[in-house]
Amino acid sequence: MIDSIKSFMGWFFVTGDPMIYGADASIALASIGIVAVLTYFKKWKWLWQEWLTSVDHKKIGIMYIIAALLMLFRGGVDALMMRTQLTLPNLHFLDAEHYNQVFTTHGTIMIIFVAMPFIFGLMNIAVPLQIGARDVAFPFLNALSFWLFFVGAMLFNLSFVIGGSPDAGWSSYAPYADVEMNPGVGQNYYLLGVQISGIGSLATGINFLVTILKMRAPGMTLFKMPMFTWSILITSVIVVFAFPAFTVALALMTIDRLFGAHFFTIAAGGSPMLWANLFWFWGHPEVYIVLLPVFGIFSEVIATFAHKTLFGYAVMVWSMVAISLLSFITWLHHFFTMGNTAPVNAFFSISTMLIAIPTGVKIFNWLFTLNKGRIQFTTPMLWALAFIPNFTIGGVTGVMLAMAPADYQYHNSYFLVAHFHSTLIAGTVFGIFCGLHYWWPKMFGYMLDETKGKWSFWIFMISFNVCFMPMYFLGLMGMTRRMYTYPAGLGWTPINVVMTIGAFGMGAGFVLMAYNIIWSAMHGKKDATGDPWNGRTLEWSTASPAAEYNFAHIPEVSERDAFAVTKEKRKAGNAGTVKSYAPIHMPNNTGIPVIMASFMFVAGFGCVFEWYWMAIPGVIGVIACMIARSFVYNDHHYISVEEIKRTEAATGRLS
Amino acid sequence: MDENQNQMSEQVRAGFPWKQVIGLLLSLALTFIALWIAVGLSLPVHVTLTIIVGLAIFQAFIQLFMFMHVTEGTEPVHQLIGILFGIYVAFAVVGGTLWILAYAL
Numbered sequence: 001m002i003d004s005i006k007s008f009m010g011w012f013f014v015t016g017d018p019m020i021y022g023a024d025a026s027i028a029l030a031s032i033g034i035v036a037v038l039t040y041f042k043k044w045k046w047l048w049q050e051w052l053t054s055v056d057h058k059k060i061g062i063m064y065i066i067a068a069l070l071m072l073f074r075g076g077v078d079a080l081m082m083r084t085q086l087t088l089p090n091l092h093f094l095d096a097e098h099y100n101q102v103f104t105t106h107g108t109i110m111i112i113f114v115a116m117p118f119i120f121g122l123m124n125i126a127v128p129l130q131i132g133a134r135d136v137a138f139p140f141l142n143a144l145s146f147w148l149f150f151v152g153a154m155l156f157n158l159s160f161v162i163g164g165s166p167d168a169g170w171s172s173y174a175p176y177a178d179v180e181m182n183p184g185v186g187q188n189y190y191l192l193g194v195q196i197s198g199i200g201s202l203a204t205g206i207n208f209l210v211t212i213l214k215m216r217a218p219g220m221t222l223f224k225m226p227m228f229t230w231s232i233l234i235t236s237v238i239v240v241f242a243f244p245a246f247t248v249a250l251a252l253m254t255i256d257r258l259f260g261a262h263f264f265t266i267a268a269g270g271s272p273m274l275w276a277n278l279f280w281f282w283g284h285p286e287v288y289i290v291l292l293p294v295f296g297i298f299s300e301v302i303a304t305f306a307h308k309t310l311f312g313y314a315v316m317v318w319s320m321v322a323i324s325l326l327s328f329i330t331w332l333h334h335f336f337t338m339g340n341t342a343p344v345n346a347f348f349s350i351s352t353m354l355i356a357i358p359t360g361v362k363i364f365n366w367l368f369t370l371n372k373g374r375i376q377f378t379t380p381m382l383w384a385l386a387f388i389p390n391f392t393i394g395g396v397t398g399v400m401l402a403m404a405p406a407d408y409q410y411h412n413s414y415f416l417v418a419h420f421h422s423t424l425i426a427g428t429v430f431g432i433f434c435g436l437h438y439w440w441p442k443m444f445g446y447m448l449d450e451t452k453g454k455w456s457f458w459i460f461m462i463s464f465n466v467c468f469m470p471m472y473f474l475g476l477m478g479m480t481r482r483m484y485t486y487p488a489g490l491g492w493t494p495i496n497v498v499m500t501i502g503a504f505g506m507g508a509g510f511v512l513m514a515y516n517i518i519w520s521a522m523h524g525k526k527d528a529t530g531d532p533w534n535g536r537t538l539e540w541s542t543a544s545p546a547a548e549y550n551f552a553h554i555p556e557v558s559e560r561d562a563f564a565v566t567k568e569k570r571k572a573g574n575a576g577t578v579k580s581y582a583p584i585h586m587p588n589n590t591g592i593p594v595i596m597a598s599f600m601f602v603a604g605f606g607c608v609f610e611w612y613w614m615a616i617p618g619v620i621g622v623i624a625c626m627i628a629r630s631f632v633y634n635d636h637h638y639i640s641v642e643e644i645k646r647t648e649a650a651t652g653r654l655s
Numbered sequence: 656m657d658e659n660q661n662q663m664s665e666q667v668r669a670g671f672p673w674k675q676v677i678g679l680l681l682s683l684a685l686t687f688i689a690l691w692i693a694v695g696l697s698l699p700v701h702v703t704l705t706i707i708v709g710l711a712i713f714q715a716f717i718q719l720f721m722f723m724h725v726t727e728g729t730e731p732v733h734q735l736i737g738i739l740f741g742i743y744v745a746f747a748v749v750g751g752t753l754w755i756l757a758y759a760l
């Protein structure tokens with residue numbers, strides 16, 4: 001009996017690596033610490049009522065960003081472990097198996113659990129405020145999306161202490177990821193964790209599509225929307241159409257692994273290439289899902305700090321529409337070398353190069369927005385300005401990779417790795433940091449310190465170049481991705497040393513940013529006006545942080561850059577008419593999303609271990625929550641005029 | 656544009672939801688008929704494919720009309736753009752996959 005328990009524990013928990021034991025201890029300590037602090041300060045009720053059950057888009061946005069920052073830390077530690085291992089030839093800091101797990105979790109976490117939720121967080125905070133709405137179209141669904149993402153991320157992260165991590169790469173190609181070659185639970189964690197959070201992403205796409213189409217303030221036609229809102233509208237369309245392909249691919253591989261089907265194995269007539277095909281049918285639009293929103297952020301920030309309207313508004317919009325259409329017909333460029341026929345490679349080569357045209361148009365529009373502007377070098381603006389040249393390098397090397405014959409040379413070398421990090425870091429990461437600094441006062445009511453912010457920017461940006469510029473040359477020298485060590489004497493060592501220095505520099509930049517957040521929480525300058533940057537769009541017209549109902553009066557819009565126009569009118573002495581308040585209708589908080597997601601976690605964990613006694617009750621719990629929700633009739637409340645007056649008076653906005 | 660007021664959804668009790676129930680039953684029937692044709696009968700492959708594609712298109716219309724409110728809404732252009740984009744993506748994934756994997760199938 002004791003022996004069988006022992007053998008179960010040895011298989012259930014990951015054992016044998018001192019680093020994992022360290023992680024076990026730190027997870028246990030952190031959990032005990034959190035529970036102790038919450039209990040000591042009697043904050044459990046506060047946590048439940050104010051956060052866990054909240055359907056307020058601003059709070060959901062903040063929770064998304066907190067979770068994404070934590071995941072960024074985890075993914076960053078993975079990156080530093082890989083760089084440490086590769087610094088010098090023949091190191092044994094990580095063994096081959098461990099290295100495979102680390103690059104798999106690094107990629108998956110950075111894309112699915114950092115880039116997407118960070119962007120979802122920023123759009124939750126900014127979009128309803130930018131369009132003058134009181135919440136998103138489906139507040140309940142919004143909370144559910146967040147909790148599904150959160151439990152998906154937790155399930156995925158559990159893998160490295162319980163059961164073992166996936167090791168087939170973030171793209172998890174069949175047949176290696178299928179059960180014959182990859183037994184154990186690691187790959188199941190990938191499939192279930194990503195699937196659960198993917199349901200949340202799909203729901204967010206639907207939610208913001210409807211919100212932007214149906215909840216805009218009176219007078220705000222589509223072509224008067226702020227550019228960030230436009231980018232989210234188009235991103236939502238891509239999410240809605242791209243994610244189902246991934247959902248299906250994940251489900252098929254799950255059926256392969258759990259129930260012995262052969263969709264992706266040759267054995268019974270399946271096709272391993274079909275996995276790559278379906279994965280990238282989602283995977284390529286996915287890169288635009290994480291890029292278009294940051295294009296929107298940069299458009300806002302560059303216009304704000306150049307103190308000009310955005311150059312070429314309509315062209316910007318049509319470029320994004322063109323990107324959204326083209327993004328669905330380029331996916332094959334991820335596997336030019338799979339043995340496709342020449343016409344196939346030629347078509348996808350050209351379609352990929354075509355995408356550079358609308359993207360290039362956008363770059364020039366940002367440059368022309370800067371032209372003759374009164375440029376103010378704030379921290380968000382620095383991130384935006386650094387994005388333009390750094391991202392362009394990533395874009396140009398992308399066009400090099402798009403040439404199918406040349407790709408046979410570059411494929412899966414560090415040249416490719418350098419390319420996609422140039423786009424994803426200089427694009428997405430710079431963008432989310434830019435948005436974080438830009439909207440921080442709107443989220444919390446105080447500013448992040450500018451000096452520390454600029455230091456963290458310079459350290460991160462320079463280190464990024466130290467890490468990834470040499471990587472292109474390393475790729476051309478023949479080093480391929482995913483090799484866990486390399487022999488001495490190939491001339492790779494100096495470059496690898498430099499790259500590791502750069503990687504730790506980026507880590508230092510991130511740590512400084514985290515320190516800035518903590519420092520500013522205690523000493524940050526209060527934002528009493530709600531408009532610290534002299535902003536142009538409606539989110540700056542309300543208090544910082546915005547009241548639960550966002551706007552006491554729904555704003556009326558007549559032009560683009562609605563708030564800039566209002567401010568000009570005010571200067572000209574046209575203050576507008578004073579209106580009386582009316583009770584505001586708001587959705588109720590509800591615990592169902594977090595409970596339902598918890599059942600989803602139970603079901604997912606059961607499926608990972610193929611413990612159906614656990615998975616089936618989990619699924620029943622999910623269905624029970626859906627039924628319970630359909631019988632909730634009392635799902636809204638009204639905020640009284642007195643309370644609105646009190647809230648508005650507290651921020652000095654009583655008109 | 657009154658939508659931005661977050662109106663209370665009107666709780667009209669429209670009686671028993673016949674439309675949805677019929678849609679559900681039809682969807683189930685069509686799915687199982689397709690399964691039976693593919694697994695239970697041994698027709699020539701192209702005949703099987705023709706029949707189940709026909710059934711699939713029929714079912715897509717049932718989804719659109721019985722569940723997805725395609726005839727409702729204030730701005731029909733949204734529906735039109737959505738459906739056109741859907742057709743584009745469906746064509747890309749199905750046509751593209753067949754073309755890409757033609758050498759392997």
